[in-house]
Amino acid sequence: MEKKTCIAMVPCPGHGHLIPLLEFAKLLLRHHSHDFNVAFLIPTVGPPSPSTIAIINTLPSNIHFTFLPPINIQDLHLQSPHPVPQMILTVRHSLPCLKQELSSLSSRTNLVALVLDFFSLDALHLANEFKISSYIAFSSGAAALYFSLSFPKFDESRIFQIRFSFPRTSDVYTAYLSACKKSPLVDGIIVNTFNHLEPEAIRALQQGKELHTPSPSVYPVGPIVAQPKQKSEVDECVAWLNHQPSKSVLYVCFGSGGTLSQEQVNEIAFGLELSGHKFLWVVRVPSEIPNSGYVIGQTEDPIQYLPPGFVNRTKEQGLVVPSWAPQVEILAHGSTGGFLSHCGWNSTLESIVHGVPMIAWPLFAEQRMNAILLTDELRVAVRPQGDEEDGIVKRDEIAKVVKRIMDHSEEGLEMRKRIQDLSDAAAVALSENGSSTKALSCLAHEFLNKSI
Structure with missing residues (x-):
């Protein structure tokens, strides 16, 4: 044989x-x-x-x-x-x-x-x-x-x-x-x-x-990106998205292991709350090492590290999930209107394929190169500015960039059109x-x- x-x-x-x-x-x-x-x-x-x-x-x-x-x-x-x-x-x-x-x-x-x-x-x-x-x-x-x-x-x-x-x-x-x-x-x-x-x-x-x-x-x-699962296989994130208005939710995730300091986690929490926009946030245990979760996973419950009262105050505004979420299904969902991303290449391609504009927040390595591609060359993302003294992106700045990408402004609409054109080009490349x-x-x- x-x-x-x-x-x-x-x-x-x-x-x-x-x-x-x-x-x-x-x-x-x-x-x-x-x-x-x-x-x-x-x-x-x-x-x-x-x-x-x-x-x-x-x-x-x-x-x-x-x-x-x-x-x-x-x-x-x-x-x-x-x-x-x-x-x-x-x-x-x-x-x-x-x-x-x-x-x-x-x-x-x-x-x-x-x-x-x-x-x-x-x-x-x-x-x-x-x-x-x-x-x-x-x-x-x-x-x-x-x-x-x-x-x-x-x-x-x-x-x-x-x-x-x-x-x-x-x-x-x-x-x-x-x-x-x-x-x-x-x-x-x-x-x-x-x-x-x-x-x-x-x-x-x-x-x-x-x-x-x-x-x-x-x-x-x-x-090359993963295909969304069938509707019969969805989890709580997609079930929650099913009840949200079209393009209304900002998805927040820093890849399969990216981590932020406790201070930065706090500022993101307050910034999302301050923005008034709906969000779905994948939270990880804080760390001063931005890639600490990549090879060896975390075991602690990250929700306990959020500011006191945050989850309860924002329960009508957002959904917080620990450590992992079905990213492809979330980005493919009609209720998702933006992606605050670490600019890892997998996440970048998934966002492009599904036509979702981004807030670029690179953590390390080539993610910075990817962020420049997205913001300066393709113009399908915006990038928040960190504080000049400590580098922390403050809550007011976070709220501002969330509104830039999620509000129905001329800038936001132009970004949506550009990333939809890229999405169409991706489909042609794979035809x-x-x-x-x-x-x-x-x-x-x-x-x-x-x-x-």
């Missing part, structure tokens, strides 16, 4: 990196289900979250998954709690188990390719060992990819500190630089964007413009003859050529 052609995919730990890769696999198989099976080999630092398990259980039968044995985070000897070194070191410590799983796959299937997250590139040598092609599934946009490919050739200290605010001696810097240096060694890079969204960055990547190094093939196949569908087809043919 002829072995089925198989593609192995290795995400790094973190919900925001696993989900785009899962959605890419589903998109690939939606168009080429008769050609491939996909096997996910997932490094971990603990048991998968209930939301991850729920998503895994909905996958089609030709997507298989294996959770690699969890790594003890104490064994990573981290200098900082930043997720980048955590993710890279977790993959590195998982390499022996990963090699065993690839060996098993190779014996049972026609294994042709290894698709890695940008922060899983320590596994790149395994593609050579098993004589298969290698690809990066880049979870951010084309501009961030261009920066990453260019980064080792730049004045590393100056550029890195401008963009990411980390010293050259930090473990974050070392981990990021290591991934950047490995990136040009793959056969191709799959990037979750589309031509209309980032035309200049995509063109520069495909032409290898000013990269000063041989560049892999680049496949812009996005926007039968769209640019992203063509790029996906080229990639699939490349996979198949490896199987001959």
